[in-house]
Amino acid sequence: MDSQLNKDNTILISPVTRIEGHAKITIDLNADGTVKDARFHVNEFRGFEKFCEGRYFTEMPSITPRICGICPVSHSVSSAKACEMIMGIKPTYTGDLLRRLIHLGQMISSHALSFFHLSSPDFILGWDSDPALRNIVGIAQASPDLALRGIRLRKFGQEISERITGKKIHIMGIVPGGMGSVLTEENRKALLGWITEATDTTLMGIEIIKKYHEQNKEMVNSFANFPTLYLGTVGPEGEMELYDGKLRFIDQDGKILQDQIDPKNYLDYIAERSIDWSYLKYPYYKPYGYGNGFYRVGPLARLNVASKMKTPKAQKEFLNFKSINGNKPVHGTFYFHYARLIEMLGSIEEAERILHDPKITSTDIQALGSHNYNEGIGSSEAPRGTLFHHYKTDENGKLTMVNLLIATGQNNPAMNQSVFEVAKQYVRGKDVKEGALNRVEAAIRCYDPCLSCSTHAIGAMPMIIEIKDHEGETVHVLKRG
Amino acid sequence: MSLNEDKIKIPSKAETLIIGIGNPLRCDDGVGSYIADCIESKGLKGVKVWVVHQLNVEDLERMLEYNRIILVDAAIDGPLLDFRPVGKSEKSALASSHHLSVETLISLAQSIYHKDLHIHLCSIKGSSFEVGDKISPDVLERAQEAVELICCSLMNLGVRN
Numbered sequence: 001m002d003s004q005l006n007k008d009n010t011i012l013i014s015p016v017t018r019i020e021g022h023a024k025i026t027i028d029l030n031a032d033g034t035v036k037d038a039r040f041h042v043n044e045f046r047g048f049e050k051f052c053e054g055r056y057f058t059e060m061p062s063i064t065p066r067i068c069g070i071c072p073v074s075h076s077v078s079s080a081k082a083c084e085m086i087m088g089i090k091p092t093y094t095g096d097l098l099r100r101l102i103h104l105g106q107m108i109s110s111h112a113l114s115f116f117h118l119s120s121p122d123f124i125l126g127w128d129s130d131p132a133l134r135n136i137v138g139i140a141q142a143s144p145d146l147a148l149r150g151i152r153l154r155k156f157g158q159e160i161s162e163r164i165t166g167k168k169i170h171i172m173g174i175v176p177g178g179m180g181s182v183l184t185e186e187n188r189k190a191l192l193g194w195i196t197e198a199t200d201t202t203l204m205g206i207e208i209i210k211k212y213h214e215q216n217k218e219m220v221n222s223f224a225n226f227p228t229l230y231l232g233t234v235g236p237e238g239e240m241e242l243y244d245g246k247l248r249f250i251d252q253d254g255k256i257l258q259d260q261i262d263p264k265n266y267l268d269y270i271a272e273r274s275i276d277w278s279y280l281k282y283p284y285y286k287p288y289g290y291g292n293g294f295y296r297v298g299p300l301a302r303l304n305v306a307s308k309m310k311t312p313k314a315q316k317e318f319l320n321f322k323s324i325n326g327n328k329p330v331h332g333t334f335y336f337h338y339a340r341l342i343e344m345l346g347s348i349e350e351a352e353r354i355l356h357d358p359k360i361t362s363t364d365i366q367a368l369g370s371h372n373y374n375e376g377i378g379s380s381e382a383p384r385g386t387l388f389h390h391y392k393t394d395e396n397g398k399l400t401m402v403n404l405l406i407a408t409g410q411n412n413p414a415m416n417q418s419v420f421e422v423a424k425q426y427v428r429g430k431d432v433k434e435g436a437l438n439r440v441e442a443a444i445r446c447y448d449p450c451l452s453c454s455t456h457a458i459g460a461m462p463m464i465i466e467i468k469d470h471e472g473e474t475v476h477v478l479k480r481g
Numbered sequence: 482m483s484l485n486e487d488k489i490k491i492p493s494k495a496e497t498l499i500i501g502i503g504n505p506l507r508c509d510d511g512v513g514s515y516i517a518d519c520i521e522s523k524g525l526k527g528v529k530v531w532v533v534h535q536l537n538v539e540d541l542e543r544m545l546e547y548n549r550i551i552l553v554d555a556a557i558d559g560p561l562l563d564f565r566p567v568g569k570s571e572k573s574a575l576a577s578s579h580h581l582s583v584e585t586l587i588s589l590a591q592s593i594y595h596k597d598l599h600i601h602l603c604s605i606k607g608s609s610f611e612v613g614d615k616i617s618p619d620v621l622e623r624a625q626e627a628v629e630l631i632c633c634s635l636m637n638l639g640v641r642n
Contacts, residue, residue: 117538136538137585140592148593155539 025419025440033429038420040412040444049402057086057376057393060402061174064389067404070113073106073161074382076174077243078389081378083176085264086393087369094362095178100243101354102161102171103380104347107242108198109157110383111299111344114448115205116150119337122442123212128435146208149201153344156194160351163187177367185361195352199313202345206317209338222425224333224418224443227252229285229295230304231270231410233381236260238307240318242347242381248305249285249295254328257285263379266388270405280412283405294413297385298447299339304329311353314346333418336446371397382407384448408449418443497525497635498547501532502554509607509620513553516603519628525640536583541590549599549638551631552583555620556604562623563604564630601634603627 024041048067052060061079065072077099084090091099121134125142133141140147158168164183165173173181213220229252233245238259247261249269258269272281273290285293295301303322309315321342324330330339354360371393378389385407392401408415422443426436501517503510514532521530529547533540536552544550556563567583583600590598605623616624 137588137592140589144593147589151539151541151593155542158539 025444027419027423027427027440029427029429035420035423035427038416038423038440040415040419049404052402053399055399057083057371057391057397057399058176060389060391060399061176062172064404065171065174070110071106071382071384071387072171073103073174074380074387075389076171077103077380078378078387080174080176081244081380082376082389082391083378084369085376085378086371086373086391086397087176088372089177089367089369091178092364092367094182094359095365095367096244097354097357097360098164098179098183098365099174101183101351101360102164102174103243104351104354105157105160107157107347107383108160108344108351109154110448111340111347112150112153112157112201114383114445115209115337115340115344116146116153118448119442119445120146120150120205120208122438122445123216124208127438127442128433131434131438134438146204149197149204153198153201156198159194160191163191175366177369179365182363182365183361188355188361192352192355195348195355198348199345202341202348203313206338206341206345209341213338220334221332223439224421224446225331226417226421227329227331228414228417229257229288229293230301230329231285231295231297231386232302232305233263233379233386234259234306235310239310240302240306240308240343240346241310242302242343244380247379247386250305250329252329252331254304257287263388264377266377266379266390266405270410272405272409280409282413283410284413294417295410296414297407297410298336298383299343300330300333300336301385302381303339303342309342309346311346311349313349314342317342317345333414333421333443333446336448340448384408385410408447411447411449415444415447415449418446496527496529496547497638497640498544498550499528499530499631500536500544500550500552501530502534502536502552504534506612506614508609508611508613508615509605509617510555510610511614512555512605512607512616512620512624515616515621516553516605516624516627516631519624520631523632525632525635527640528635536586538586538589541586541594544586544598545590545594545596549601551601551603551634553603553605553627553631555607555610557607557610559604559606561606562626562630563602564627564634565602567600567602603631 026039026041027035028037030036048064052063055063060083061076064075064079067075080091080099116139117136121136121138124146125134125138129138136147136150139150161171162168164179164187165171165181167173173179230250232248233241234248235241235245238248246259247263247266247269248259249257249261251257261269269286270283271286271290272283274281282290284290285295287293303318306318309318321330321335321338324335374393374395376391380387387407388403388405390401390403390405391399394400419440422440426439499517499520501513501515503513505511505514517530517532520528567587583602587598587600590596605620605627607620608617
């Protein structure tokens with residue numbers, strides 16, 4: 001991480017480290033050295049929505065996994081669901097089950113990466129430790145067994161994809177109507193062989209984070225703790241759902257604002273606004289309007305909105321999570337890590353249940369159909385939060401409109417608020433230490449943003465970022481990294 | 482609770498692994514996979530070929546199955562064509578899973594698995610990394626030289642068709 005103090009009292013951290021993608025943070029100081037403002041800038045630009053226009057709609061489940069190497073399954077699943085709406089078909093039982101299994105594998109793989117590789121170095125090695133070793137290399141030196149477990153847990157998640165589709169990253173094989181590849185009995189048994197180790201490793205991670213919470217209560221509770229609304233997917237009884245379900249919004253006190261909303265109606269509840277200093281848009285809960293309607297998605301949000309978990313071990317931890325704030329939403333951003341581990345535990349349990357389903361090795365994996373409607377919307381919970389794919393086609397099935405509402409985009413307002421809150425807490429004046437800046441970055445890492453997929457506000461953004469003072473005057477211009 | 486060593490026992494295949502790294506849809510970045518494909522087409526005994534977009538830490542276990550590894554990758558800077566052994570690095574500027582250096586992989590293999598990775602890196606300087614599937618003509622020429630260089634190196638080690 002490079003940081004510099006500009007002449008205009010602006011601290012620039014660029015690039016933000018240990019997140020997927022590249023970004024920049026600016027911190028504006030008052031004359032007395034206190035933090036006036038802090039912002040999280042996204043510098044990447046992809047434009048998938050535009051260049052997918054004109055493609056035949058059934059190509060999308062194969063194109064969209066290329067958006068991201070961390071959450072390709074969620075893109076492919078949401079895309080296939082949108083295509084199925086256009087075709088007017090449903091996937092077969094086994095096709096749907098296989099997709100659910102691969103989706104869980106991705107959740108495990110992504111969450112393991114986030115916790116063991118990218119975030120745990122901060123609280124295992126120390127916020128102020130040598131930044132050159134504050135990573136998986138440092139963990140490998142300090143705790144080789146933990147590093148090995150983290151690597152293998154991620155490998156397990158990827159192996160689920162690989163044993164079904166033949167690929168562990170940018171997977172192919174998820175198709176409208178189900179799947180294009182089967183799970184063999186040999187591969188089913190091989191995946192079941194991982195369950196005990198994966199469960200043990202996740203429980204080890206939970207113990208680490210709970211111990212850290214216990215020993216650092218004040219820090220954990222004060223770390224970017226601010227109220228927002230929350231959005232997540234739930235099942236019919238309010239249980240946390242990752243692959244398929246209905247939407248639930250809650251307010252900052254836990255009151256259910258909307259429940260069992262069909263994701264196809266997402267535009268009735270979510271609006272977006274472009275802002276002039278980032279490629280990420282600012283989504284908000286439409287009924288409350290811009291400014292009052294900021295909400296969060298992802299692990300913390302999913303556990304906040306859910307009434308229960310689907311599996312016993314995860315349910316036990318869920319009850320502990322709910323007790324943190326007396327059954328009201330947990331707003332502390334640091335609790336994203338705990339929520340992520342609980343989700344990973346539930347994902348492993350559910351994967352085991354699916355692997356024991358006798359129909360998981362069936363070859364009835366795909367329903368067939370053709371172009372019947374001109375619009376389709378698909379949704380799933382990506383590791384970082386709720387994901388929507390929305391397509392419109394012409395009469396020949398060629399795409400005329402593609403809208404991708406990505407989790408990291410939905411967390412954008414909250415990430416900015418988090419950076420501001422932590423900067424206010426840890427940055428004092430010009431003599432700022434690297435460890436303090438690392439804490440500011442860590443606020444972003446809690447959300448585990450995957451920026452490459454969420455930057456798609458084509459044509460709306462300037463190519464230069466301007467830094468403005470409290471009166472709105474431009475005081476510095478940053479070149480994009 | 483430590484992981485049972487038997488569970489993660491790594492079989493030794495006593496083979497050479499060639500890993501072509503890069504994105505074939507970013508012009509010269511695809512030279513690694515191009516070279517890997519060329520070598521695979523020669524059908525050398527005991528030589529396994531992978532093509533990957535990037536090196537991932539979870540690939541370590543499978544890499545440890547091989548006695549020697551040759552990584553082939555496009556380079557932005559440096560010599561036009563380079564072929565050299567790589568050593569470990571005690572520190573890493575690891576920023577995300579998208580950025581894992583060869584030196585870091587070697588260090589991790591020692592820290593976690595207590596094993597040495599014997600890696601050579603063949604780098605080919607590219608000139609265009611824009612979107613596209615065409616490798617620049619001068620880079621293609623160097624790619625042919627790299628194929629010869631790697632094959633000669635393997636034959637010196639006793640690898641035959």
